[in-house]
Amino acid sequence: MSEAAHAPSLWAATAVPPPETGPLKGERDADCVVIGGGYTGLSTALHLAEVGSQAVVLEATEIGWGASGRNNGQVIPTLSRADPGDLVKRFGKAKGEAFAGVVRDSASLVFDLIRKHGIDCEAVQNGWIQPVHTPGRLGLAKRRVEQWAALGAPVELLDKPRLDRMLGSDYWHGGWTNRTGGHINPLGYARGLARAAITAGAAVHTRSPATRLERRGDAWRVETPHGAVTAPKIVIATGTYSDDLWPGLKQTVVPIRSYQMATTPISDNVRKSIVPGNQAVSDTHGDLYFFRWDAQGRLVSGGALLVQIADDARVKRRIAVRLQRLFPQLGEVKFDYVWNGYVGATQDKIPHLHELAPGVIGWLGCNGRGVAFATIMGRLLAEAVQGRPVADLPVPATPLEPIAGHGVVRHLARGMLLLYRWNDAKEWRAPA
Numbered sequence: 001m002s003e004a005a006h007a008p009s010l011w012a013a014t015a016v017p018p019p020e021t022g023p024l025k026g027e028r029d030a031d032c033v034v035i036g037g038g039y040t041g042l043s044t045a046l047h048l049a050e051v052g053s054q055a056v057v058l059e060a061t062e063i064g065w066g067a068s069g070r071n072n073g074q075v076i077p078t079l080s081r082a083d084p085g086d087l088v089k090r091f092g093k094a095k096g097e098a099f100a101g102v103v104r105d106s107a108s109l110v111f112d113l114i115r116k117h118g119i120d121c122e123a124v125q126n127g128w129i130q131p132v133h134t135p136g137r138l139g140l141a142k143r144r145v146e147q148w149a150a151l152g153a154p155v156e157l158l159d160k161p162r163l164d165r166m167l168g169s170d171y172w173h174g175g176w177t178n179r180t181g182g183h184i185n186p187l188g189y190a191r192g193l194a195r196a197a198i199t200a201g202a203a204v205h206t207r208s209p210a211t212r213l214e215r216r217g218d219a220w221r222v223e224t225p226h227g228a229v230t231a232p233k234i235v236i237a238t239g240t241y242s243d244d245l246w247p248g249l250k251q252t253v254v255p256i257r258s259y260q261m262a263t264t265p266i267s268d269n270v271r272k273s274i275v276p277g278n279q280a281v282s283d284t285h286g287d288l289y290f291f292r293w294d295a296q297g298r299l300v301s302g303g304a305l306l307v308q309i310a311d312d313a314r315v316k317r318r319i320a321v322r323l324q325r326l327f328p329q330l331g332e333v334k335f336d337y338v339w340n341g342y343v344g345a346t347q348d349k350i351p352h353l354h355e356l357a358p359g360v361i362g363w364l365g366c367n368g369r370g371v372a373f374a375t376i377m378g379r380l381l382a383e384a385v386q387g388r389p390v391a392d393l394p395v396p397a398t399p400l401e402p403i404a405g406h407g408v409v410r411h412l413a414r415g416m417l418l419l420y421r422w423n424d425a426k427e428w429r430a431p432a
């Protein structure tokens with residue numbers, strides 16, 4: 001994907017250094033080639049290496065260069081729109097509930113891996129909160145709590161007085177929380193996963209774009225500029241940063257630019273008055289309000305823009321005004337870092353798992369919720385590489401369906417923000 005000039009991010013400035021890696025040179029064999037060095041690819045490689053299966057990761061640029069190194073670091077055990085009931089409606093009771101079970105367990109897996117491998121990434125598992133921005137959306141919060149509680153998730157409805165205290169703001173109308181969520185330094189987590197995968201026996205090559213895939217008998221040969229790997233299995237883990245390696249893949253998602261920003265460190269007394277429990281927070285706006293603290297007391301937030309001219313300055317103004325409205329105690333808001341990345345939206349707002357050819361598997365379409373989901377998908381993809389039939393995986397595989405007129409749609413996608421803002425201004429009603 002072509003990429004706008006990238007300002008240095010908070011995460012690039014604060015994450016632990018990456019493990020020593022370099023380009024693939026020469027020919028080699030493996031059990032699996034993993035293309036993409038974000039959470040999906042690194043978690044796949046780690047889980048394969050742990051059962052003695054030789055995985056070779058090929059990353060075009062650097063570890064965590066895609067969405068995994070740029071995100072807000074909120075570890076959220078839900079999809080962006082689809083609730084368990086929606087998954088059951090779409091895929092049937094057994095498969096829908098199994099899919100929801102994967103989402104339910106996803107945040108716990110992130111923090112379990114962090115503890116198990118001693119990953120140094122400012123991990124805080126104090127829960128994730130979703131406040132609601134209109135009174136009617138308390139119905140949505142209630143429905144979500146009921147559905148996730150029925151699946152055994154540690155969730156709780158929060159009334160307005162309690163939520164006001166938890167957030168240090170009287171802007172919202174109540175909400176709900178899932179205690180397995182939290183936040184991390186996202187680039188630090190990606191680098192830690194890479195280190196753990198290498199320690200367990202995986203090979204990770206950076207500056208090694210896969211440029212060509214070729215079927216050779218029962219195996220696949222994956223070429224890079226200076227080498228090639230031959231293996232019976234390929235995991236394509238290129239997400240929204242997919243290029244044209246697999247025809248039609250990148251056309252299955254619409255890339256939407258999301259701006260991220262970090263304030264200057266906030267004084268201790270003000271900090272203690274805003275989300276004193278140090279949870280991750282993202283609300284019910286389609287034009288999402290989201291924020292969390294980092295380890296230096298910066299509020300890390302962001303947003304989207306309809307017009308992307310003079311974007312850094314405009315997003316700073318827009319989000320400063322928003323944060324001041326939510327938390328007047330902040331006073332003047334100044335930002336030290338602004339950066340951006342692409343979120344991959346699918347038409348049905350559900351992530352898609354694809355079996356692209358015999359031995360070739362991948363997923364994409366996080367719709368903005370992928371820190372936890374990509375990690376657990378890596379574990380499932382590793383199981384598929386190990387021989388678990390794709391049809392038996394708890395996440396249903398769907399056919400590759402490139403979006404018609406993708407070239408035009410991706411340029412019009414920003415207009416969706418208008419629709420989101422219009423919906424945000426309307427009251428929510430439970431579907432009949």
Ligand SMILES: Cc1cc2nc3c(=O)[nH]c(=O)nc-3n(C[C@H](O)[C@H](O)[C@H](O)COP(=O)(O)OP(=O)(O)OC[C@H]3O[C@@H](n4cnc5c(N)ncnc54)[C@H](O)[C@@H]3O)c2cc1C
Binds near residue numbers: 074
């Ligand atoms: C700005 C932003 C904020 C977000 N905030 C959150 C959040 O707070 N919480 C949350 O849950 N989710 C969030 N997300 C989503 C989350 O970051 C992603 O879902 C997740 O990181 C996806 O991981 P991945 O490994 O599938 O893909 P990526 O991390 O995008 O990795 C794909 C990798 O593939 C590489 N690649 C591409 N083509 C090739 C090739 N031909 N050969 C080799 N390598 C290739 C790329 O260089 C890239 O490094 C956010 C996303 C963005 C962009």
